[in-house]
Amino acid sequence: MKKLFFITAIFAFLWVSCDILDVDPEHSIPADAAINNRNDVIRAVNGCYDAFQAAGYYGRNYIAVGDLSADNLIWSGTTAGYNQIDNNSILADNVVAEGIWADIYGAINRVNNVIDRIPELDDLEPEEAEEILSEMYFLRALAHYDLMRVFGGVPIRTNAVQPTEEELNIPRSSMEDVFNQIFDDLEAAEANITGTIVTGKASEAAVHALKARVLLHSYYFNPAQNRDSLFSAIDAATKVINDFNLSLEDDYAYLFSGNINNESIFEIEFNEQDRNRLAEYFFPTAISGRYEFAPDSALIESYEEDDERLEASVAFSGVDPYAIKYSDIETGTDNVYVFRLAEMHLIRAEANAQLVEDAAIILTDLNAVRERAGLEPSTTTNHQALLLEIEEQRRLEFAFEGHRWYDLVRTGRAVEVLEGITNINQTLFPIPLNEILANDGIGEEDQNPGY
Numbered sequence: 035m036k037k038l039f040f041i042t043a044i045f046a047f048l049w050v051s052c053d054i055l056d057v058d059p060e061h062s063i064p065a066d067a068a069i070n071n072r073n074d075v076i077r078a079v080n081g082c083y084d085a086f087q088a089a090g091y092y093g094r095n096y097i098a099v100g101d102l103s104a105d106n107l108i109w110s111g112t113t114a115g116y117n118q119i120d121n122n123s124i125l126a127d128n129v130v131a132e133g134i135w136a137d138i139y140g141a142i143n144r145v146n147n148v149i150d151r152i153p154e155l156d157d158l159e160p161e162e163a164e165e166i167l168s169e170m171y172f173l174r175a176l177a178h179y180d181l182m183r184v185f186g187g188v189p190i191r192t193n194a195v196q197p198t199e200e201e202l203n204i205p206r207s208s209m210e211d212v213f214n215q216i217f218d219d220l221e222a223a224e225a226n227i228t229g230t231i232v233t234g235k236a237s238e239a240a241v242h243a244l245k246a247r248v249l250l251h252s253y254y255f256n257p258a259q260n261r262d263s264l265f266s267a268i269d270a271a272t273k274v275i276n277d278f279n280l281s282l283e284d285d286y287a288y289l290f291s292g293n294i295n296n297e298s299i300f301e302i303e304f305n306e307q308d309r310n311r312l313a314e315y316f317f318p319t320a321i322s323g324r325y326e327f328a329p330d331s332a333l334i335e336s337y338e339e340d341d342e343r344l345e346a347s348v349a350f351s352g353v354d355p356y357a358i359k360y361s362d363i364e365t366g367t368d369n370v371y372v373f374r375l376a377e378m379h380l381i382r383a384e385a386n387a388q389l390v391e392d393a394a395i396i397l398t399d400l401n402a403v404r405e406r407a408g409l410e411p412s413t414t415t416n417h418q419a420l421l422l423e424i425e426e427q428r429r430l431e432f433a434f435e436g437h438r439w440y441d442l443v444r445t446g447r448a449v450e451v452l453e454g455i456t457n458i459n460q461t462l463f464p465i466p467l468n469e470i471l472a473n474d475g476i477g478e479e480d481q482n483p484g485y
Contacts, residue, residue: 069151072158078151079166082144082173083234084308090137092302092370093310095130096180098327100436105452106333106429107357111315111326122454126467126485134184135466139191142177145170146194161226168227172236172244175219176372179248182212183440186462186482189475190215205475206465213252220245231278233294233369234303239278243299243373246270246381251444253388264385271382274299280375282406287346290359292368299373309366316434317363318351329355329433337430342408347433357434376403376431380424387420396420403427459484 069078087093101107102119109120115130124131149170152163174192181188189204190212207215220241229238249267253260274280281296283289289297304310317323329348334355337344349358360368383399393415400423401411407430412423425447429438442448443461455461464485470476 069147069155071155072162075148075152075155075158075166078144078148079169082141082148082170083303085137085141085144086173086177086302087304087308087310088137088140089311090130090133090135091141091180092372093304094312094315096134096138096184097312097370097434097436098315099130099134099184100439101434102327102439104438104442104448105330106433106438107327108330109326110328111324113326116326120454122452122460124463124485126464126470126481128464128466131184131463132466132468134463135181135469138177138181142174142191143195145174145177146191149174149192150194164226165228168223168225168241169236171219171223172227172241175216175223175248176244178212178219179216179244182209182216183251183443184463185465187212189473202472203474206480209255213248213255216248217245220248229278231280231299233298234301236300237278239274239280240300240373242270242273243378246274246378247373250381250385253385254444254446261389264389267385268382271378271385274378275375275382282375282379282402284406286343286407289371289374290346290361290368292362297375298371299375299378301372301374302370304367304369306365306367310360310368310370311366312360312368312370313363313366316357316360318354318356320351320354322363323356325354325356327357329357331355333429333433336426338409340408340410341430343430343433359434371435376406377428377437379403380428380431384421384424387417387424390417393417393420400424400427403431407431457484 069075085091089095098107098116099119102109102116103122107120109116113130115128118124118128119130149167152158152167155163158166178188178190187206187209190207191204192215193201195201223236223241224238224245227236227238227241231237231239246267249263249270253263253267278299279296280299283295283297289295313323315324315326318325334344334348347357347359348355350356360370362368379399379402383396386396386399396417397412397420400420404427405411412420414420414423425441425445428441432438439448442451448455448461449458459482462482465476465481470478470481
């Protein structure tokens with residue numbers, strides 16, 4: 035048995051990291067505080083959303099890693115953990131990877147606290163209880179999926195952690211089992227979730243958007259068995275496109291102006307009390323930033339001459355390029371997109387291309403994104419060329435939003451596309467050393483290959 039110290043440390047993290055004293059009580063109350071009545075539940079739900087703002091999650095590192103591991107960002111600062119990620123030579127004690135793991139599991143733990151407590155309360159109306167549970171199932175599905183995209187098979191946690199060895203020592207599950215848990219949670223989420231899109235809150239549109247993303251991924255995980263996932267991904271994306279009064283904004287730059295827009299499906303909301311430091315890490319030191327990451331010159335050169343997304347994504351301080359999708363360096367109130375409508379068009383286009391459907395159908399979705407960017411419509415009818423064009427449009431459309439690495443890993447293209455990836459083992463991050471030391475359910479033999 036591993037040292038009790040490590041077990042105690044992990045349990046302490048899951049509770050202390052959610053300490054009510056760490057946040058503004060008006061905006062984000064931890065879900066693992068006492069939940070004894072309806073008011074406690076409402077405050078705890080806010081605490082669950084707050085957990086997704088963590089620096090290791092959508093507050094910075096999960097987003098940054100999605101571009102830094104690939105060819106959209108380069109390391110330009112002083113934090114050695116980012117250097118390892120940029121070079122695709124990550125060690126098991128990498129602090130950035132450890133923070134991503136810990137913060138996502140912290141979010142899952144908060145969600146599970148709410149799920150566990152709601153059936154025991156008697157002052158919640160059944161309809162309200164079911165709607166809150168649906169929100170929580172969506173958040174748990176999203177968190178497990180985000181973990182799987184980074185680390186592969188991970189421990190599945192569907193109950194709040196208790197200070198016992200049995201609760202703490204959870205083995206890794208296979209990626210197939212994680213997929214199944216995600217789909218189970220999404221089915222539960224869809225049952226009673228609100229159909230109204232509210233900024234920063236889960237909704238039916240967000241459930242279908244996540245389902246479309248996961249279904250497309252599951253096809254690549256096992257193409258021979260999961261071909262039907264492509265049809266389901268198309269259905270889910272189509273529902274989002276058609277049923278929720280969403281539309282692509284005419285002006286791409288408007289998406290990053292801080293204003294409510296017609297394209298947002300689900301985003302992590304920040305404010306002056308719950309801020310992020312994305313702009314600070316992207317902005318150069320000459321304008322009060324840390325400049326930990328800079329746009330890769332290869333990305334900048336990939337934009338076509340008339341592509342309006344370049345000017346909306348990259349600015350220059352002297353000769354130094356920097357990302358500007360997150361621009362509030364003073365108070366850190368930039369929201370972070372999890373899903374927006376452009377992705378649904380590109381998911382539907384990609385799934386149809388894999389099914390070798392009529393090129394005109396594929397081009398309708400692909401060109402909706404191209405033309406919004408100010409580009410001429412594509413006319414190619416070759417399905418392999420269409421898949422490559424969809425991949426490129428995803429790169430440009432979602433630059434600095436954390437998609438690129440996960441896209442290339444999902445499609446199995448990382449080794450072919452990225453210079454620093456020479457072995458498929460590099461496409462998963464190592465299970466953090468701290469987890470191996472603390473969790474008796476995971477031994478050194480359970481580490482991802484190559485680490």
